[in-house]
Amino acid sequence: LGVPTQSAARAVAIMKASSTAHIGETNTPALGGTKFRKMETAQGDCSALVAEAASYFDRVISALS
Numbered sequence: 001l002g003v004p005t006q007s008a009a010r011a012v013a014i015m016k017a018s019s020t021a022h023i024g025e026t027n028t029p030a031l032g033g034t035k036f037r038k039m040e041t042a043q044g045d046c047s048a049l050v051a052e053a054a055s056y057f058d059r060v061i062s063a064l065s
Helices: 005-024 029-035 047-064
Strands: none
Touching: 005 047
């Protein structure tokens, strides 16, 4: 589509960081600034889910490279 590969990989890396922060509830108002959103989530250990989601983003980045 005319988007440089490096830019697409960078965009996916940003989505990875945002998604894993939301899943793992490590997002804070200080890090999010005006775009901070608090979402209702179930309490518990989501580290396995964070790792799985991160691996999917890593696969996309690898496919782009």
